[in-house]
Amino acid sequence: MLYNGIDLINIDRIERAVQRWGDRFLQRVFTVREQAYRHRPESLAARWAAKEATAKMLGVGVRGLGAASRKTEAVGWTDIEIVNDPSGRPMLQLHGCAAAHAQRLHITALSVSLSHTRLHAIASVVALSILTPHHESG
Incomplete structure (x- = not known):
């Protein structure tokens, strides 16, 4: 079974949040490794979308x-x-409750794609599960 999700965001929305809340926002939303992109709003926005x-x-x-x-x-x-x-x-890495949700769905593979224009960032996530739709509720 395939699961997917997609999201689109205005890059300036993330820029404004960083300007307004600074480290408080960055630490709440992004991991230490993701915060390495703090000076590249298009990269942060793409990660938010992901x-x-x-x-x-x-x-x-x-x-x-x-x-x-x-x-x-x-x-x-x-x-x-x-x-x-x-x-x-x-690459998408799941921790904590996200990993637990993925385990319950029997997800065996994840793929993430990021892109951006000058104004927008987009992300698409696809997951492969060993479950069939018939077995999903059990």
């Missing part, structure tokens, strides 16, 4: 994302991490 796309793919949606800070079973922002492999290709 986190939202991943939440959609996992079935927790954007409302469930970030709720981990409220001590729930929801996926936290930093439970979803986008890093680059040695060739520069983005």
Whole structure:
């Protein structure tokens, strides 16, 4: 079975959040490795979009994302991490509740694609599960 999620964001929305909230925003939403892109708003925005796309793919949606800070079973922002492999290709790494959700869905492979224009960033996430639609509810 395939699961997917996609998200599009205005880059200036992330720029404004960084300007307004600074390190507080960066540390709440991005892992230490992702914060290396703090001076590249298009890269941060693409990672934000990937986190939202991943939440959609996992079935927790954007409302469930970030709720981990409220001590729930929801996926936290930093439970979803986008890093680059040695060739520069983005890779999705799941931690904590995000990894638990993926395990419950029997996800065996993940793929993330990031892109941006001058104004927008977009991310697409696809996951492969060993479950068939018939077995999904069990």
